[in-house]
Amino acid sequence: MREQCIEKISNVRQSISYHCHNLNADIEEDVRNVKNQINKMRETVDENTERLKNMIKNVKRESHEEIQCLEKTLMHAFNRQKEILHTHMQYLYKTIGEFDDLKHCTTPESVIEFHEKIISKTFHIPDLVKPGLPSFKSEPSINTESIEKYIGKITNTEPYFEELRVCQDHKIYCGTEKEAHCIGIIIISSTPSLQGCRHISLADDDYFWVSDYYGNLMLADLNGHVCKIEITKDKSSGFHTVAANGDLFCINERKKEVLRMVKNDKYDPEQKAFISNPTWKPVSIYCSEYSGDILIGSLKDKRLGARITRFDKAGKQIQQILSPDYIVPHYVTENYNGDICVSDWKKCAVIVHHKCGDHRFTYTGSHPYKKFYPSGICCDLLRNILVYDGYSKSVLILSCDGRFLSALINLQPEWTGFWWHTRGLAIDSQHNLWVGESHSNTIKIYSYLKKIQDSSI
Template identity: 30%
Template structure:
């Protein structure tokens, strides 16, 4: 394939058309040829006498190509057929042999595509229903914990108020009543903690199932042809706690206990937590190719974002208080946090006005991140501490990392977890903390015991839970799944690749700066290179930091300027 022209390169953003010498966006797919096509090549494909009967669909609706497997009996042929009677794959020559005479022989690729769709549907259920619903139930428990604490505190206040006027007579009874509330509270909280553990265990199970589904869905994995569809265990049921009530008494010297009231458990029957039912099974089934073709592109566009025909610069921010815009974080309101190599970290409003400025020990790393709650988390390498800045600009110590130097940090948009890339003189790792700052996971080595990281300079999380790290010493992007299992590494397209800032978007794409070519690369969720999305042709020089805001715009910081440039690349 020849090199694209300057004009072609400027228009190249996602999947490239598979026709030779064509560099346009391959938004369609030929299921017969198994290659992407642009709109023009699709029309030519349908007009050609040789290919006019080929099935062409939108790329997202493509049939997944059958993994190649050579026949052991006939090594020059691929296994492309399936014998229903014997339940084994065959090559075309095997299907004509006498042991398969009269048997039902099907197209193996069709079976594979159907199986793939079924497993993909089950994987989708975990992502779209089971995990969100279970996390919602867990959040409900957290609200109940707060309510129980508030109720108990209210009861204790009432007891103290009742006892104040008769303090000399009721000290002992007051003490006993308060102790009784602590006992009840402990019992209730113990019950809620047990429920939390139940859902934590179930969430772990769901992630394990999700990883297993991903393995079966791999295009090179044919196990799903012969494996029964696994059934997902139902969400455990739990009961909401019955709040304790306080029954007020009347003052009497002869019956101090009655005067102070009685703390007791309500006789209300516990109600089961409401589990949102899953949509009808038909809603998760893959539609037929005929149905997909009948659906309009306009309807598809309403459901998900797609590639814009070109990358458009929509805005520029000249950031006061920094020498160079190395790394960028953005909160839900659109306000920016920008850092330079001298350790200055500033916040600006939507007009680029300076709101806040601090001096840190950070340099060229992705050492700050905006949280779901509107806070900013940043690392102090010299102190080996991670700090939190609240919207009212109060700075507090959040996490101590001990002997490890924290380099990069990212706040998950999925669950609020904090991911930190850190290192010592001998080793490096990625550590996960929950949003309260409790350490819950360490990722350091692959399944063969090899070190995954050397200098995890930038870190982000994809929509499927993958942790994507830009390693400054190994010169590669390292991607692991939520469980910490190594999925793939990306080492660029040329002889040299120097990865810097990294981020992901709502479609699961990975965007990473390459300082070797001063470009921004666009990858699929599974690591396949799609295109150079930004280069000098879009006015980019020395890109260092990238992030996607809540309006799906791409923000880019550059080494040679204090300006942050905003691009629109999705529509």
């Protein structure tokens, strides 16, 4: 009995040491990320300040040039008036001189002749135009807030702290050998039928949106009953997402725009596109649960590259990641630590960038001699990255720093065809994993996380 107690104590010590080591590594990683973010913020402030100074110099130079041009125009007008007035005065002086010649008229005939000559003279006042004085309007409302619009302002001073505290209370339920437990199956019944569950967006605890390869986008409940059908004809993968207020955002590839459908009884679309860009074609979209920002993966041309763009709730662009790491970012999501995670099937990789835009890592598979075809991607509250691998037909778990942890679900027996490797993934509010079958209208729900209750675990 004593030996068993000693062994249990030893195991607890090892477990505590292991967790302390991991927590210390996480803290060091967070410190590095914070320092990088702070340095990035300083650089951004300096760059924006320098840009504002250059803008002020340019405006000052242009204003002086405009004032100088106005001055030349007015001076030219005044000089022209002087020339007209000078010519008229010369004419008057000449006439006065002719009056002086009257004294030379000694006979009545000469006086009459001179009188007729004077009568024929025309005297008029020249038309002079008085130019108006130029005006200048100055904005007196220059203050700190107006300057901050150009320099930038910190908007979130406590990102993700509360979520990280929640993460300490959970652990992965399955190990390397033990698979997750299926706790539910949803079969979508609709007309037209759903040709596979290519992408899933959870609206709330009772409803979700699901789409197939043929562009059928459907709103269904937990019983599989379809409440609304949108025929988009888009064949993108992660082309729709749901905001925290329930509004649906979906991509229209042909028009290169993002549509917003307001949550109500009918999910009515707005009159105009939420985001539109004639140059870049959007292929994937995700609405952040934490900031409400919209992440969009888009393509310009296969030869010119791809990008991830962040927009705020109003549709204003606030960040752009134009990286050679991207080829076709067909799924995009955001981790609890703010990392931007992209599943790129053309690159055969999961590409992760820091929230400030710096590249963190690229995962291309756990085995150097095996292929890797990533598709559906999502993140759990432990900051792990879950991605479906079409080559191994498995859901893989990656750590937030790019290490392979385990194969969570092996779906090899269900389907052997390669073409149907794309599967939609999502995690609900109870931390259950939703997996859409790409070859049928079925969604399976798995439980793989549980709350830690025994401190000796």
